[in-house]
Amino acid sequence: EPEVTQTPSHQVTQMGQEVILRCVPISNHLYFYWYRQILGQKVEFLVSFYNNEISEKSEIFDDQFSVERPDGSNFTLKIRSTKLEDSAMYFCASAQREQGAGAGYTFGSGTRLTVV
Amino acid sequence: DQQVKQNSPSLSVQEGRISILNCDYTNSMFDYFLWYKKYPAEGPTFLISISSIKDKNEDGRFTVFLNKSAKHLSLHIVPSQPGDSAVYFCAASEYSGGGADGLTFGKGTHLIIQP
Numbered sequence: 755e756p757e758v759t760q761t762p763s764h765q766v767t768q769m770g771q772e773v774i775l776r777c778v779p780i781s782n783h784l785y786f787y788w789y790r791q792i793l794g795q796k797v798e799f800l801v802s803f804y805n806n807e808i809s810e811k812s813e814i815f816d817d818q819f820s821v822e823r824p825d826g827s828n829f830t831l832k833i834r835s836t837k838l839e840d841s842a843m844y845f846c847a848s849a850q851r852e853q854g855a856g857a858g859y860t861f862g863s864g865t866r867l868t869v870v
Numbered sequence: 871d872q873q874v875k876q877n878s879p880s881l882s883v884q885e886g887r888i889s890i891l892n893c894d895y896t897n898s899m900f901d902y903f904l905w906y907k908k909y910p911a912e913g914p915t916f917l918i919s920i921s922s923i924k925d926k927n928e929d930g931r932f933t934v935f936l937n938k939s940a941k942h943l944s945l946h947i948v949p950s951q952p953g954d955s956a957v958y959f960c961a962a963s964e965y966s967g968g969g970a971d972g973l974t975f976g977k978g979t980h981l982i983i984q985p
Binding site for chain 1: 961
């Protein structure tokens with residue numbers, strides 16, 4: 755069964771450093787997403803990406819965050835200058851169609867980001 | 871600002887019985903609802919969804935009921951099996967019709983199936 759692959763599974767970084775979280779969505783999917791889950795809290799939407807541009811972003815997705823689909827297979831989330839409160843599990847997801855058409859996302863297993 | 875609420879952090883059910891997980895929402899613009907299941911150290915897995923034009927959707931042991939007037943939905947699992955033990959997230963979206971909508975998740979309910 756096709757999978758969404760995320761690397762690394764765990765990343766530790768110092769406050770103020772830049773991190774790039776990588777995702778390989780399912781190959782024929784067109785919609786891409788990043789979500790995060792801070793320990794003990796709910797899963798929160800960060801950003802959606804379609805047709806090589808951001809479709810929607812939440813208040814969390816400020817200027818410190820950016821996304822890219824550099825080569826048609828990878829989908830990356832960059833945090834320019836990490837803060838302690840960025841520590842969370844970051845989930846990438848992809849979908850073949852818009853949600854309203856009946857398709858649920860396929861999520862990756864997540865990258866646990868720890869900022870120290 | 872909790873637009874999607876799952877008021878039970880955990881639920882314990884005996885194997886073979888029915889599990890009922892509840893979810894309430896406040897945003898009347900939501901028109902598409904989903905349930906995800908999550909095991910530790912894994913991403914959420916899509917289970918079942920329902921459009922606001924329906925009040926019931928069934929897939930095997932899983933049935934989702936939607937009561938729009940009460941802004942309430944529930945997930946029924948019958949019969950419950952040990953492998954159903956996981957965290958269940960309710961999620962909702964506003965279907966814009968043209969873009970990639972983000973989902974709003976509830977905090978999750980940890981379902982424990984007891985033998």
